[in-house]
Amino acid sequence: MSTAPFQPSDSNEPAPPAHEALRAWLKLLACHNLVEAQLRTVLRLQFDTTLPRFDLMAQLQRYPHGLRMRELSEHMMVTGGNVTGLVDRLVDEGLIDRLDDPDDRRAYVVSLTARGRQEFAAMAVEHERWIGSLFGGLQGEELAQLSGLLGKLKNYLAQGGGVPPADPK
Template sequence: MSDTTPSPATSPATSKDRLRLWLRVLKATRAVESEIRENLRRDFATTLPRFDVMAALTQHGDGLKMSELSGVLKVSNGNVTGIVDRLVEDGHAAREKVPGDRRASRVILTAKGRAEFAHQAAAHEAWIDQIFAHVGPLDAVNIAETLDGVAKQLEDRD
């Protein structure tokens, strides 16, 4: 039996329900992402990729090499370079030399960048809370755990 063939315990109706679930998850994800992108543009004149870079740098207070940043974000170095360049131009980030590696630099958020990101992150959390306001606390935990299980299953196959 191949990985794409439903197990004997999976009925065709269950398979269709799971397909509909995936389509709804995808639709909801796209709608939420679109709302967040618009809010970031409107309220902060910024983009979601820029927000994501600042979030990654916030989580790694000692900074990240460009290759590490790309790995954390799961994008190419080229995608990150332009964003980092603009963050540096705006005074939100700085590049520091990596001792022992003349070719490498580490990107860190400046105090100005940390303050700006804290402001954006607070707004982001409020937007997400508002978007998911109709989801009860227990449902939020259960849905998150279920989606984590799906992601873990796929990661474990790699």
């Protein structure tokens, strides 16, 4: 049995499904990196902020009564230490409040201040416009198809699909 990696042939034979999946993954990753780099740049230039700060404020916008620090880090899928530094800076700037959690003396609840909501609203409008522009190479039907396929993949993965079997070594 050959262990050589797949080499595309000059024939018109379709690539094996695993190879197509790898190609799709690499294209998806490249698109993610290109979009993220553009967003980081425009957030910095137009709002003097960072993508992590924008993401944190976006999470708090979804929860007007606030989130515990632990919940915030779970929603952002980052460590508590990463969230703590961001929260400290945003509190210092008056964009978020950090209050003792009435149900747990060891925890804090963070929420956007009125100023934070106002600044985030301005950024969110521009963010949506930027995303629309970045996806401008696709027509409405193509965007719907792409979104549907990515949603299908996300659901499959979220249900544990595709987990490779353990290596018996």
